[in-house]
Amino acid sequence: MRDIDFSAPLRLVQRMPRQLLAGACCVFTFTAAHAACPPSAIASLEKPGTAPRNGVDRGMLWRIERDGRTSWLYGTIHVGRGDWVRPGPTIQKALAQSDTLALEIDSRDEATVRAMARPADPEAVARVLSGERARRLARQNSEACVPPGALSTLPPILQVTALAGLVARGDGLYPEFGVDETLAVSARNSNKPIVALESAEAQLKVLTGESEAEEGEQIDAALDELESGKLRGQLKELADVWARSDATKLGRYADWCDCLNTPAEQRLMKRLLDDRNPNLADGIERLHAGGKGVFAAVGALHMIGAQGLPTLMAARGFSVTPVLVDAQAQTVAPMAALGAPSPSPRAAARGGKAVKGQRGQKGAPAAAAKGKQGKAAPAAKGGKASAKAPAKATSKAAAPAAKAKVRR
Numbered sequence: 001m002r003d004i005d006f007s008a009p010l011r012l013v014q015r016m017p018r019q020l021l022a023g024a025c026c027v028f029t030f031t032a033a034h035a036a037c038p039p040s041a042i043a044s045l046e047k048p049g050t051a052p053r054n055g056v057d058r059g060m061l062w063r064i065e066r067d068g069r070t071s072w073l074y075g076t077i078h079v080g081r082g083d084w085v086r087p088g089p090t091i092q093k094a095l096a097q098s099d100t101l102a103l104e105i106d107s108r109d110e111a112t113v114r115a116m117a118r119p120a121d122p123e124a125v126a127r128v129l130s131g132e133r134a135r136r137l138a139r140q141n142s143e144a145c146v147p148p149g150a151l152s153t154l155p156p157i158l159q160v161t162a163l164a165g166l167v168a169r170g171d172g173l174y175p176e177f178g179v180d181e182t183l184a185v186s187a188r189n190s191n192k193p194i195v196a197l198e199s200a201e202a203q204l205k206v207l208t209g210e211s212e213a214e215e216g217e218q219i220d221a222a223l224d225e226l227e228s229g230k231l232r233g234q235l236k237e238l239a240d241v242w243a244r245s246d247a248t249k250l251g252r253y254a255d256w257c258d259c260l261n262t263p264a265e266q267r268l269m270k271r272l273l274d275d276r277n278p279n280l281a282d283g284i285e286r287l288h289a290g291g292k293g294v295f296a297a298v299g300a301l302h303m304i305g306a307q308g309l310p311t312l313m314a315a316r317g318f319s320v321t322p323v324l325v326d327a328q329a330q331t332v333a334p335m336a337a338l339g340a341p342s343p344s345p346r347a348a349a350r351g352g353k354a355v356k357g358q359r360g361q362k363g364a365p366a367a368a369a370k371g372k373q374g375k376a377a378p379a380a381k382g383g384k385a386s387a388k389a390p391a392k393a394t395s396k397a398a399a400p401a402a403k404a405k406v407r408r
Helices: 089-097 110-117 122-128 131-143 156-164 179-189 200-208 212-228 230-243 247-251 263-272 277-289 309-315 345-349
Strands: 011-013 025-027 060-066 069-076 100-103 194-196 294-299 319-324
Touching (some): 060 089, 060 309, 069 089, 069 179, 069 309, 089 179, 089 319, 110 200, 122 156, 122 212, 131 156, 131 212, 156 200, 156 212, 179 294, 212 230, 212 263, 230 247, 277 294, 277 309, 309 319
Parallel strands (some): 069 294, 100 194
Antiparallel strands (some): 011 025, 060 319
16 A cells, blocks of 8 residues: 555556446556645545544445355455545455455566556557647646656556546545455455456456557547546546445446447447456356355446346356445444553463453454543444435446447
8 A cells, every 4th residue: 555656557447437447457656746736645544534444344245156155246446545445344254254365457466567567669659649649648647746758658548547547536536545455455464365367468458449549539538538527526426336335326327427428438348348247257157166265356347237247147057145235324433442562472371361451352352452542333334225226227227338329
């Protein structure tokens, strides 16, 4: 969760808000250069109300079972807020019960880092980024506080993708706090294996399209949304939908995203979701069949519609049960204060007498002891949903790459 040099890749996320829920390409972080720049991810935690807290359940979760074993499908978002870094109790329990964490890609894998850092062909970059398109991109780099030339060696589509990952920092959303990354940290801390369901090369191929002309068209569309402020608003709305676990509204994504208006946008969505989901399902099924309980965490848009992963896994003979899919009010409590240090080996040898000031159940960690802060409130308060979810998603929502044009 630390800031890094702008020349090194941090996360693999996508170009647009819809893609931030599906997974695809590289984002870079930048330390604020002056007062007008958004704070860095770590600096943002110094603001009141943004420090990490006890986790509450967010996102969408399904339990899948076959052959007497249980695995999980968890829909994520690849940016997050500082107080989202601790998973909620339901997510923590499911992850703890699993043998393996499966992600779209492992951003810390050496092969992945090499693939994302590989320079693009300078001549290809010059062909795609020239004239007014290059000037527009330079203006957006400046507004995002990206140093001149910092992204110039990347493929053109990744240059604009990097900007998309930075646009919502003003709303407290950072790639460094992306859900996939925090789950990976948790898995590594517990020595749980992490398996990539895709390669970086495969994700890059999805983004670049079939021609330089198509890549240029995608760049123009992204610049339009950056310049208008539409991209920032879309990302904030998607983050709110995800945080409420509102699978019903997400299932109607095609009705409200304003992102499937052109044939090019529809082709991109098909490449990002429908074309990738069968391969993701293959990887999850293969791990499960190998005797592993899998916690598969991929972008939430991979979960919706007739080609979504819950539907695909059911077709492969899995019993699929929704666990966390309803809009709900979320409450959090401050993390409990750390307790006193553990007893010395000599004290432990005398019977493990508790350190003065520690109270609570026998054998409980010191952090759980009641201290000056008082007893922590429950991690999540049950109750009525914050909004009544519609009873049924429309058939149009079943396929993110909608055939009918969605009006603006």
